[in-house]
Amino acid sequence: MAITDWEMADLVREVCYDVGTGPLTLGGAMMGYRAFADAVGTGARFPYVIVGVTDASQWEAGSGMLDGEGRLARTVGASSAGGAAVDFAAGEKRVALALHAAWARAVEAHDHAPPDLSGIEAALAGKQAASGVLDALAGVEAGADRLLCFTGMESAEAISCTPFARSLLDDADAATARVTLGVQDAGGDMLPDEDDAQALGSPSRRWSALHAVSIVSDDAQIGGGRISGIDDLAIADGGTGASTAAQARANLELGNMATQNAGAVAITGGSAVFDSFGVVTTGDPYINRFAGTSAASAAIAGRRARGTVSTPAPVQTSDILGGMYMAGYQAVSNGWTANVAAVYAYATEDYSNSGYGADIAIATTAIGSTTRAVRVRISSAAMTPGGDNNFALGAATSRWSVVYAGTGTINTSDAREKRDVDDIPEALLDAWGDVTWRRFRFVDAVALKGGDARWHVGLIAQQVRDAIDARMGVGEAVRLGLVCFDSWEAETEERDEEGQIVRPGRDAGDRWGLRYEECLALEAAWQRRRIAGIEAALAQLSGGPGDGG
Known part of the structure; x- marks a missing residue:
């Protein structure tokens, strides 16, 4: 039994860019550490410590758990806000699973002294060892006309046993059981239970063959099918009443349609299946x-x-x-x-x-x-x-997994189709300096491949959004077009008359995305400004005192 109900794990530390006093979205494991989701389960309580990197004055310690969305739900024990939940500002923070004073107090308050076990050996002497089979038997409710039936290695239940079923249990062999069932007399003949009341087989459960020395019948009827060896059989009752294929087509008013391999066939409703067919374009x-x-x-x-x-x-x-x-x-x-x-x-x-x-x-x-x-x-x-710039390839809820192409995508960049052309604001370049390139793995890839899922390098949409919004105002990242947000309503599953799914259902949801070509353009502009600053500083140093000799 654990000393406390807090779960512990080693080497758990993630970066975080979320803000506020509520649950925090974690941004991924730091180099050499594990993510919380890989070390503790959803709903498990664990000690945590949050330390600000961008703002080192903000810190918090307490007990937390991962909610259904994988966010850190916080119960604060101590903080830079006087013990209340810290209203974390934008910027980098580090979240770790670590022991702290609140966990130590929980250990001290827990009564974990072992019980008095003296005399336990004498009390257990001669007792039946624990057994799952015995536990299963103990859970079965006994009663009249009930049989014990094991449903697994250590599970059992009671099933009904009628007087008729009991009359079969004492039969020594199959022949005796058939007599009890009334399908065979003592002489060995197989008999139906009643005269002219039971069929031999059914439309869905047919005998593959019937072997007999002789067949005697006063009234034989065939409801359909085929009898091998009979070349001329008129099926008048419910059939065509014909003994040849040609006469059958005539009786059904098919003409010579059934013998044609190709030709014009008019279908006024329903559907048709052909082994092969051609399409005639009338009015060509x-x-x-x-x-x-x-x-x-x-x-x-x-x-x-x-x-x-x-x-x-x-x-x-x-x-x-x-x-x-x-x-x-x-x-x-x-x-x-x-x-x-x-x-x-x-x-x-x-x-x-x-x-x-x-x-x-x-x-x-x-x-x-x-x-x-x-x-x-x-x-x-x-x-x-079908039209210029009218249709999308894919959608937020119906994405292509991979696009293979010989060359890259060509995006419109004609000056005649642009307006309000201006320099990139310095505030936007400053905000881009707060953006961090990360490595990561996709959740669905890890679920499918486990440890073999591949690593990728790129950006986190929410972190890009928060970095730009923190300097330029809430919503500016989306207004710029760098960050995209899509949401969709829930849709119920639809099935056809045969119960086949024609459109699967889905829950309501949303998804954040990035236009990487614009992100890379902004990265290049930020790098240009930085290089220009370095070159200016170098020029100033090269022209300093002593340069003239």
């Missing part, structure tokens, strides 16, 4: 424009697998409700589908003698709209968004 201007010419003959010969191409009527978008429309470029006479969220993929350039259109567009029509909105264009040269 390439075919219509050159109908009756040698070019048309060549096009028809080259595209014959797609179906009949003899001057069909234009496709109407009312015929493609809510589906994927894949076709050649053509004018649509009655607008795009209304009140149905649809996706369209189509060629955006007309056909010509030299070949087909080379630009493919993916567009959508929103619910309640008849306007087609192009989202993505794919050409032989590039894949581009």
Whole structure:
């Protein structure tokens, strides 16, 4: 038993940039030390000491614990604020798990003298050793018509045992048990419980084969399926009433559709699955424009697998409700589908003698709209968004994990698209001097890979925010565009009629981020100013007394 309820651990020390009197967000383990989250669990109490680095006059000692967000929740024992929680200012602080006077007082106040153990050996003599099996038996509630059943190595429960079940327990073999069950008589014949009341097997639990010397039946009925070895079987009751495939198609009014490998099939509802199929583009201007010419003959010969191409009527978008429309470029006479969220993929350039259109567009029509909105264009040269500077690649809650590219991203920097161009304020450069580059590992990577998770070098968004806001005012970091903050509402899980998840649910949340290209630009400007200052100081020293000889 511990002397106190305070948890202890060695080499635990983190840096902190948070402010205020409430829970503090920890900024990561210092070199050669461990983080609190790696040494103590959430909710465990431990002694802590906080010492200011930027402001050494601020200090605090007490007992703390990590809350559900991993922050240090503080119960102050002594502090530079007269024993109250210190209102820590912006700047670096160091938080350590360390013994202090409050912990020593807790040890002294704890009555930890051992009890009187004399006579314990005599009291335990002849007693049954502790056993999990005995503990499990002791926890079972006994009663009439109940059997003891072990559910694990050291767990058990009582289950019901009916008089019928007891009548099976004394049967010496399977044959005797079948007689007790009423499915076999004493002579060995297998019998149903009642005449014409039970089936042999079921639609979902079928026998793989039935072997018999002979089958005798006064009334045999087959509800469906297949009987090997019978070539001509008319299934009139609930079936087609035909003995051949051709007659079955005729009875079902299928015509010759079931024998076709390709061709035009009209589907007015539901869905269809084909082993293979071709898409016929009706109203194709390439075919219509050159109908009756040698070019048309060549096009028809080259595209014959797609179906009949003899001057069909234009496709109407009312015929493609809510589906994927894949076709050649053509004018649509009655607008795009209304009140149905649809996706369209189509060629955006007309056909010509030299070949087909080379630009493919993916567009959508929103619910309640008849306007087609192009989202993505794919050409032989590039894949581009549907509009300039209109669409984001990813979102705060749907991020790409890695972007692979041959070269870096090109950002707009044209003077004609900028205004209010000015020098970087000195206050911003001063604030950037308070920013600290750190090394860190990502939480999800550690959860997945453990100690093999890789280290990274970069910035902590909240520390950048606090450093700039401390010198320039609250909110200035976000106003500058260096620091980004995104939040989202909770979304409930959605499932289709078959219970499949079509959109997973998520909790409400938020996330801080940085525009690293701007951070690096500001770092370069800060370094330039610092180098200029060093060069000025060196120039002043080189021109001092004695320089002229």
